Amino acid sequence: MPLPRRGRWPHSGLRVSHGPVTTFARLWDDLLPIGRDGTTGGYRRYAWTSTDAALREWFAGQARARGLELFVDRAGNQWAWWGDPDATAGVVLGSHLDSVPDGGAFDGPLGVVSAFAAVDALRATGRQPSRPIGVVNFTDEEGARFGVACTGSRLITGALAPDDGLALRDADGTALGEAIGVDPHHVGRDDEALRRIAVFVELHIEQGRALINDGHPVGIGEAIWPHGRWRAELPGEANHAGTTALDDRRDPVLALAELVQQTRAAARRHDALATCGKLRVEPNAVNAIASHATAWIDARGADEARVAAVIDELDAGVRAQGGALVRESWTATTPFTAAVIDQLKTALGDVPSLATGAGHDAGVLATAGIPSAMLFVRNPTGVSHSPAEHADPDDCLAGVAALETVLESLV
Amino acid sequence: MPLPRRGRWPHSGLRVSHGPVTTFARLWDDLLPIGRDGTTGGYRRYAWTSTDAALREWFAGQARARGLELFVDRAGNQWAWWGDPDATAGVVLGSHLDSVPDGGAFDGPLGVVSAFAAVDALRATGRQPSRPIGVVNFTDEEGARFGVACTGSRLITGALAPDDGLALRDADGTALGEAIGVDPHHVGRDDEALRRIAVFVELHIEQGRALINDGHPVGIGEAIWPHGRWRAELPGEANHAGTTALDDRRDPVLALAELVQQTRAAARRHDALATCGKLRVEPNAVNAIASHATAWIDARGADEARVAAVIDELDAGVRAQGGALVRESWTATTPFTAAVIDQLKTALGDVPSLATGAGHDAGVLATAGIPSAMLFVRNPTGVSHSPAEHADPDDCLAGVAALETVLESLV
Numbered sequence: 001m002p003l004p005r006r007g008r009w010p011h012s013g014l015r016v017s018h019g020p021v022t023t024f025a026r027l028w029d030d031l032l033p034i035g036r037d038g039t040t041g042g043y044r045r046y047a048w049t050s051t052d053a054a055l056r057e058w059f060a061g062q063a064r065a066r067g068l069e070l071f072v073d074r075a076g077n078q079w080a081w082w083g084d085p086d087a088t089a090g091v092v093l094g095s096h097l098d099s100v101p102d103g104g105a106f107d108g109p110l111g112v113v114s115a116f117a118a119v120d121a122l123r124a125t126g127r128q129p130s131r132p133i134g135v136v137n138f139t140d141e142e143g144a145r146f147g148v149a150c151t152g153s154r155l156i157t158g159a160l161a162p163d164d165g166l167a168l169r170d171a172d173g174t175a176l177g178e179a180i181g182v183d184p185h186h187v188g189r190d191d192e193a194l195r196r197i198a199v200f201v202e203l204h205i206e207q208g209r210a211l212i213n214d215g216h217p218v219g220i221g222e223a224i225w226p227h228g229r230w231r232a233e234l235p236g237e238a239n240h241a242g243t244t245a246l247d248d249r250r251d252p253v254l255a256l257a258e259l260v261q262q263t264r265a266a267a268r269r270h271d272a273l274a275t276c277g278k279l280r281v282e283p284n285a286v287n288a289i290a291s292h293a294t295a296w297i298d299a300r301g302a303d304e305a306r307v308a309a310v311i312d313e314l315d316a317g318v319r320a321q322g323g324a325l326v327r328e329s330w331t332a333t334t335p336f337t338a339a340v341i342d343q344l345k346t347a348l349g350d351v352p353s354l355a356t357g358a359g360h361d362a363g364v365l366a367t368a369g370i371p372s373a374m375l376f377v378r379n380p381t382g383v384s385h386s387p388a389e390h391a392d393p394d395d396c397l398a399g400v401a402a403l404e405t406v407l408e409s410l411v
Numbered sequence: 412m413p414l415p416r417r418g419r420w421p422h423s424g425l426r427v428s429h430g431p432v433t434t435f436a437r438l439w440d441d442l443l444p445i446g447r448d449g450t451t452g453g454y455r456r457y458a459w460t461s462t463d464a465a466l467r468e469w470f471a472g473q474a475r476a477r478g479l480e481l482f483v484d485r486a487g488n489q490w491a492w493w494g495d496p497d498a499t500a501g502v503v504l505g506s507h508l509d510s511v512p513d514g515g516a517f518d519g520p521l522g523v524v525s526a527f528a529a530v531d532a533l534r535a536t537g538r539q540p541s542r543p544i545g546v547v548n549f550t551d552e553e554g555a556r557f558g559v560a561c562t563g564s565r566l567i568t569g570a571l572a573p574d575d576g577l578a579l580r581d582a583d584g585t586a587l588g589e590a591i592g593v594d595p596h597h598v599g600r601d602d603e604a605l606r607r608i609a610v611f612v613e614l615h616i617e618q619g620r621a622l623i624n625d626g627h628p629v630g631i632g633e634a635i636w637p638h639g640r641w642r643a644e645l646p647g648e649a650n651h652a653g654t655t656a657l658d659d660r661r662d663p664v665l666a667l668a669e670l671v672q673q674t675r676a677a678a679r680r681h682d683a684l685a686t687c688g689k690l691r692v693e694p695n696a697v698n699a700i701a702s703h704a705t706a707w708i709d710a711r712g713a714d715e716a717r718v719a720a721v722i723d724e725l726d727a728g729v730r731a732q733g734g735a736l737v738r739e740s741w742t743a744t745t746p747f748t749a750a751v752i753d754q755l756k757t758a759l760g761d762v763p764s765l766a767t768g769a770g771h772d773a774g775v776l777a778t779a780g781i782p783s784a785m786l787f788v789r790n791p792t793g794v795s796h797s798p799a800e801h802a803d804p805d806d807c808l809a810g811v812a813a814l815e816t817v818l819e820s821l822v
Contacts (some may be wrong), residue, residue, distance in 0.1 A: 101694040102649065102702070144696075207654035227653055229697050238513065238797035241686035241709040242638055242768035243618030246679055248793050253671055253687050260668035268657055275652035276664050277699045281690050283512040285555075286640050286707040287769075288688045288796050291513070296697040298652040357653035358698075382659055385699050386649035 024117040024400055028352075031058060031109055034097065034176040038334040042387035046181040047151070056096030056181075062116050068135070072108035073193035076139045076182045076204045080179045082119065083132030085196035090132030091410045092200045093118060093403055096141035096152075096361065103142070104389025106205040110377060110396060112137055114203050116401035124409075129411035131198065135312035145179075152301040153361040156191035157368035199340055201406055202362035204400050205391050206354070206376040207384035217351035217398035220344045221336060221374030222364040223355045226307055227300035228330035230314070232259055234323040238283070247339045252293035255282060255321040259295055259314065266313040272301030273357055274310050296328075300357045303333060334363040338374035344373055347409035348402055358384075375402055422812035435528040436561065436768055442469055442520055453513030453798035456730035457561070459590040460488075466508040467732035469521050470548045473527050477522075479546070483711035484604035487550045487593045491809070493530065494543030500542030502821045503611045504814055506527060507563075515617040515800025521788060521807065525614050529814035533822075540822035542609065549772040556581045556590075564772040568779035569600035604627035610751055610782050612817055613773035614810050616802050617765070617787040618795035625763040628809035630782065632747055632785030633757045634766045635774040637718055638711035639741035641725070643670055645734040649694070663704035666713060666732040670706055677724040683712030684768055707739075710771055711768045715743060716722065745774040747784035755784055759813055760818035769795075786813055 034054045035045035045051050056078060063070045063080035071079040083090060095111025115135040122129070143149035146168035154160035164182050166177030177184040204221075211219050236252030261277045268275035278296040283325040297314060300308040315325045345351070354376060377391050377399040445465045446456035467489060474481045474491035482490040482590050493502060506522025526546040533540070554560035557579035565571035577588030577595050588595040615632075622630050647663030671687045676683035688706040708725060712718040722736070730738045756762070765787060777783040786811040788802050 061745045062521070078476055090608070100699060101696060148697075207651045208656065209659065209684050225653070237794065237799070239793075240618045240769060241688050242636070242684060242711045242770070242796040244684070244793060245619065246675070246684065248620065251686070253677075253690070254675060257668035257671035260664055264662075266664060273653060273655070273657065275698075276654050276663070276701055277701055278695045278697045279664070279690055279692050281688070284689045285512060287560075287686075288511060289686055291797065298698050300653045357518060358651060359653070382650075382655060383648065384654060386652040386702065407557070 004250050023120045024113060024397060027062065027116055031055075031113065032105060034058065037102065040102055040387050043099040043105060044101060045099040045103070046099060046145040047144070047182055048176070049096050052098060053181070056137070057278070066116070066119065071193070073156055074182065074188055074190040075152045076180055077152045077156060077193070078137040079193065080135045081132055082134070083129065085132040085134060088131045089196055089198035090134050092134040092136050092197050092409060093203065093407070094134070094136035094138070095202050095204055097256045098140055098142050098144065100142045100144050100385045100400050102387060103385050104387060106389050106391050107207070107384055108141060108251065110391065110399070111203040113257040113356045114396070114403055115215065117400045118407055121400065121404040122407050127408070129407070130324065131411050133194075133407060133411060134196065137397065141361055145338045146176045149359050150361050150364050151176065152365040155187055156190040156193050157364055157370070158281065159364055159368065161187045176400045181320050192258055194368070194370060197365070199343070199410060200362060201340070201344070201373060201375060201403070202360060202366050203375040203377065203403055204360065205211040205384065206355065206379040206388065207358050207382070209223060209379070209382035210354040210383065210386060211352065211376060212380065213379035216352050217378045217395040217403045218348070218375045219354045219363070220341060220348065221334060221356055221376055222341055222353045224255040224359060225300045225355055225357045226300070226304045226331060226333045227357065227359065228298065228307065229326050229328040230297040230311060231326045232295045232297065232314070232323055233320045234259070234295070234318070234321060236290050236292055241289050241290040249289055251289050253290050255323065256281075256293040256295050258321070259306045259317060260312055262317045263297055266310040267299070270301065270306040270309045272299060272306045272310050273298040331359065334361060337371040340371045340373035343410060344406060346408050375399065429813065430442065430642045435524060435530045435808060438473065438527055441465075442524065443516060445469065448513065451513050451798050454510040455512060455726040456508060456510040456514070457556040458509050459556070459587070459592055462727050463509060464592070467548070470508065470523070477527070477530065480753070482604070483593065484567055485597050485599055485601040486563045487591055488563045488567065488604070490547040490604065490700040491546045492543055493545070494540065496545060500607055500609035501545050502591050502687045503547050503608050503820060504614065505545070505547035505549070506615055507549040508615050509551055509553050509555065511553045511555050511796045513798060514796050517800050517802050518618070518795055519552060521616050521802065521810070522614040525807065525814055526813045528811045529818055530812065532556060532815040533818050537541065538819070540818070542822050543607075544818065544822060545607065547611075551644045552772055557587045557697070560770050561772050564775040566569060566598055567601040567604050568775055570775055570779060570783070573599045579615055580664040605779070605781060608776070608781050610754070610821060611773060611776050611786060612751070612786060612814070613771055614786040614788065614814055615771065616795065616800065617790040618767065618769050618791035618793075621765040621791070622787060622789035623791060623793065624765065628789045628806040629753060629759070630765045630787045631759065632765045633752055633764045634743040634747060635770060636711045636713060636766055636768045637715045637742060637744045638709070638768065638770065640720065640739040641708040641710065641722060642737045642739050643706045643708065643725070643734055643736065644728045644730070645670070645704040645706070645732060647701050647703055648778055650700040652698045652700050655700060655787045660700055662700050664701050666734065667692075667706050669732070670728060673725055674708055677721040678710070681712065681717040681720045683710060683717045683721050685710040713766065742770065745778055746783040747773060747777045751782045751784035754763070755786065755817060758817050786810065
């Protein structure tokens, strides 16, 4: 597939007249305004909101325009099928369309848009695939609204029990079971949807800098790092900020500050990642010494031992402050399916492999035994989950070309 | 006045049958349930809410029960007058009934209850005062709902312009001008209310430990420390917590942690008080490196130079982190009226004097030229703005006795 000149992006001015490039630009430009915050340029595309409905309508429209059959599974994930996947299981491409708060344009949508563009490119060759091809839009991958990531893939694989999933509540107290756009009584493991998948390949923007260092536009994902979330409860004693002597204070914000610094130090010492991105202070008033502080720790690493080493240090530090560190979630190393990784390597040749620190629907499916792997597209800044997230047009089109090559190799 | 045995408190079991003790216990027990949180035992008595309406009805009921004339001024402060203050200016006692979030039972109400009890004690002597006596309930002293303290006294003295005050908004977006229980068009400086005050004496629970150290149940307030609020804006770069290498991060939560520690260190170095009690992190998500952090600093000290020294240090620290420190408010040292302090010393004899780090309506009035001073009642833990705030019954009754003595001396 010929690639256009390097351009500005989004709204790259990709106006070349031949197939996949035009397709990609048109798909991208259509999707770009939906859920965009005019002030920050970031996205607020949360599951089962009116913005999400617009994204789902966009997806259904793309399926219609291509004569693909739209299928909505028991958790509300959307599938667009070319060919009959009930006769023969097929090759599925895709990702998700939702975002974190003030997220970037690429995380999720790049995989869905690239999937449609790759299907178009394959069709443009005139070749008739030997088995069905699907494009998927997994719902609620980021978990921005209900607090749990990948609910769409977790519900259909049974990794998340329906009762637990439907009971999740958003900040306004609305339960997922009330918001979800499918029959909540029918939510649960969906063997009908899963049986149709022979292979799932999720293309995604890279959320780090491995491909910059390697000098490649596209790489193959081999595994998802082990990762977890912990909550540190740091007790204190409420008091008046203007009248309480320093020595009479039990200020949990000081304990919190120490924990934040320990988190960074422990991550560095053990060559892992650990972050305090969420804090809560009570009562959070300017003239009140806080009565209680809470900090959430996100910790990940290339192997489980180094994550455990970080958490052991933090646990000791928090306990020394009279607090408690509580594990909220834990996911062991998630390898993608070895056979699929081999197929991708065979199809794409000299392409680097990388592991990722972020969770993905492809990881949920691989864990459930559905053959799955990922492709990553180079991110020139490494920034993600931010309006500054970016991928160059050339690299995006290289991703489409890689997906098309994979399709040609697999169907 | 005879004092009862030391008892538990609140609901002290003060059931002695003679005048002021019974009065005090009855007043206290009546007021105690209003706005109390059943879980924490703290109070949520915010201005112009239904809880506040119950407190105001309690105050009006106490005025009625004593045949005092109720007057509501242009800002909604309540005054109960014994005698005609338009003929001769009078001696005013009182404080406020509102609270901070999850505040204690004593901060404010102790001054109002003690004022009524002192009036009853004076009446029980059969003595006819030579000039009017008033009891006041200043509205919205804590500023918990609309963010600005002492709006009631600031509005009637003109320290807060009506348009500025009425435009203040609570967390739900309701303006004070919409919530206020008096005609908003009539809000403003109230010379009618101010002319009636010859002397204002505000009794308040101590919010520190000076009286413990001095071994006295009651002390005379001489001044309010200089104090101010600053806001530190700490910029960062949003990114994915699971994929961004430590060296590629610009995490403002680390800058925030350093600022919290610098704040404590600077306060100690300059023998002042400085506190980070309010923090905000954006987007405040577990798996996101924050894009921005904000911290509020409350700083006070015995003189202005030491507060300035603290702030200069923090300003340098924040600027070194690429942030900015913005002053939100500043109040210079507020001396109470020297003549009133002398009158209190004459009346009460061997009683210690102290300065306070907290703002009070008496400070607003003194600054406006209304002769004003304060009495403080010992706080055995020094804790305030907390459900743990406490004063012993004996000390509360010593406060009532002191107020009664002051009244006898002044009327």
